[in-house]
Amino acid sequence: MASPRDVAGKILIADDEPTTIAMLSDLLFEEGYEVDGVGSGTAVLERLEGEHDYGLLMMDLQMPGMNGLDLFERLRKESNDIPVIVITAYGTSSTAIRAMQMGVYDYLQKPFDLDEVQVVVKRLFEHQALASRVRSLEQRADLRERMIGRSPAMGQIYKTIGRVAASDASVLVTGETGTGKELAANLIHQNSSRRSGPLVKVNCAALPETLIESELFGHEKGAFTGAVAQRKGRFEQAHKGTIFLDEVGEITLPVHKKLLRVLQEGEIERVGGTGIVKVDVRVVAATNRDLLDEVKQGNFREDLYYRLNVINIHMPPLRERRGDIPILVEHFLDKYRYKPSAPPTRISEDAIERLEQYDWPGNVRQLENEIERAVVLTQGNVITSHALNLSQHGIPTQVDLATRVRNRETLANVLAEVERVMLYEALQQSDGDEKEAAHRLGLEPEDFHQRLQSVK
Ligand SMILES: Nc1ncnc2c1ncn2[C@@H]1O[C@H](COP(=O)(O)OP(=O)(O)OP(=O)(O)O)[C@@H](O)[C@H]1O
Numbered sequence: 001m002a003s004p005r006d007v008a009g010k011i012l013i014a015d016d017e018p019t020t021i022a023m024l025s026d027l028l029f030e031e032g033y034e035v036d037g038v039g040s041g042t043a044v045l046e047r048l049e050g051e052h053d054y055g056l057l058m059m060d061l062q063m064p065g066m067n068g069l070d071l072f073e074r075l076r077k078e079s080n081d082i083p084v085i086v087i088t089a090y091g092t093s094s095t096a097i098r099a100m101q102m103g104v105y106d107y108l109q110k111p112f113d114l115d116e117v118q119v120v121v122k123r124l125f126e127h128q129a130l131a132s133r134v135r136s137l138e139q140r141a142d143l144r145e146r147m148i149g150r151s152p153a154m155g156q157i158y159k160t161i162g163r164v165a166a167s168d169a170s171v172l173v174t175g176e177t178g179t180g181k182e183l184a185a186n187l188i189h190q191n192s193s194r195r196s197g198p199l200v201k202v203n204c205a206a207l208p209e210t211l212i213e214s215e216l217f218g219h220e221k222g223a224f225t226g227a228v229a230q231r232k233g234r235f236e237q238a239h240k241g242t243i244f245l246d247e248v249g250e251i252t253l254p255v256h257k258k259l260l261r262v263l264q265e266g267e268i269e270r271v272g273g274t275g276i277v278k279v280d281v282r283v284v285a286a287t288n289r290d291l292l293d294e295v296k297q298g299n300f301r302e303d304l305y306y307r308l309n310v311i312n313i314h315m316p317p318l319r320e321r322r323g324d325i326p327i328l329v330e331h332f333l334d335k336y337r338y339k340p341s342a343p344p345t346r347i348s349e350d351a352i353e354r355l356e357q358y359d360w361p362g363n364v365r366q367l368e369n370e371i372e373r374a375v376v377l378t379q380g381n382v383i384t385s386h387a388l389n390l391s392q393h394g395i396p397t398q399v400d401l402a403t404r405v406r407n408r409e410t411l412a413n414v415l416a417e418v419e420r421v422m423l424y425e426a427l428q429q430s431d432g433d434e435k436e437a438a439h440r441l442g443l444e445p446e447d448f449h450q451r452l453q454s455v456k
């Protein structure tokens with residue numbers, strides 16, 4: 001068996017002269033391509049029907065039976081868009097020209113100039129790679145902006161987004177992590193009359209308290225150490241567009257007053273500045289915290305809360321709209337298919353059932369990650385429940401620590417969950433034998449038993 005190697009591309013050669021096939025095969029194999037040869041047009045059709053991963057067809061124009069141009073026409077009629085390079089004998093340039101007019105990629109004349117063959121084939125594969133990359137990016141960009149869900153709760157959300165998009169009112173998007181708050185903000189902007197202006201996103205949690213003011217409102221030269229030049233803030237950048245204040249609950253009291261002013265008057269003042277700047281910006285804010293609670297505790301200004309929350313959009317957790325899980329799965333299978341031309345990976349009934357029963361603490365983001373992972377790991381074309389990473393007890397075995405820190409979960413909480421997962425997992429791997437499970441985890445049986453009682 002040939003040793004595995006990186007294949008630069010797979011090529012099918014059609015020529016009724018075996019010597020031509022042999023020569024081209026040798027040359028292209030040296031260059032890293034996988035090459036097959038056939039002797040007629042009908043053989044090409046049969047081959048392409050069974051195998052879809054050829055990146056190039058090189059064919060002679062004169063072949064017995066079906067000639068090259070007929071073959072080419074037939075392929076295109078069947079919507080097979082495999083790139084084609086034609087091989088012509090010296091002195092048949094008029095057919096070559098006709099072939100080019102019909103849309104073949106290039107032609108090569110016999111006897112071959114070997115360098116030319118190499119260059120033309122290499123360039124073709126480079127073009128193809130680029131084109132498929134562009135297609136995949138376009139497709140992903142397109143998919144990224146789609147919100148999926150047919151449940152009544154999602155129906156309400158579409159309606160609200162449609163209504164608020166047409167207005168300039170501030171919107172507060174609430175909901176647990178991974179429920180699609182940022183996606184909602186994107187849709188509001190895209191469907192609004194402000195889409196000629198930019199959508200500027202600020203992650204308030206990522207900015208230290210000392211920087212957030214200058215980030216949002218800008219600063220004048222020399223306003224503080226390090227302010228070597230005047231800088232426009234995010235509100236100014238978002239003029240005529242939308243600003244998305246993600247994790248708005250992280251903004252601290254000292255900045256609230258300035259934020260209130262821009263919401264009420266449309267005016268900002270740069271840090272260290274003297275004059276006011278007028279801005280026309282729609283504000284969409286998001287939080288996974290209970291802001292009203294923060295208001296009660298005195299951590300968030302009440303008047304600012306009501307200014308931000310003119311319209312509230314609450315993204316429901318996934319476990320409250322389980323009916324949407326199958327179409328979300330379809331959507332992500334489509335998004336993460338291994339290449340744009342490939343059919344989406346399918347999923348088995350029992351895998352879908354497990355996904356529907358699971359609790360999804362990380363909501364749609366977690367489901368998306370789970371599907372992406374399963375697509376990558378699945379050999380073959382169908383994801384079965386074995387490929388899923390969900391613990392039987394509805395506890396995620398992969399804890400996204402960064403998200404949890406962001407959600408302000410306490411260390412004690414996360415450790416408790418890890419403990420629970422490990423205890424159950426050990427128990428399962430020991431077929432319910434507590435002693436053995438304790439041993440696996442390096443615990444005394446009594447200790448194991450007590451811990452198990454307390455996490456139940
Ligand atoms: N209804 C949906 N349809 C399709 N994709 C969705 C949906 N909801 C969320 N997603 C996808 O899930 C991922 C997480 O969504 P998003 O970033 O909007 O969540 P979030 O609520 O802002 O989370 P966090 O609070 O952690 O910031 C994104 O990739 C998003 O495209």
Ligand SMILES: [Mg+2]
Pocket residue numbers: 181182246286
């Ligand atoms: Mg977010």
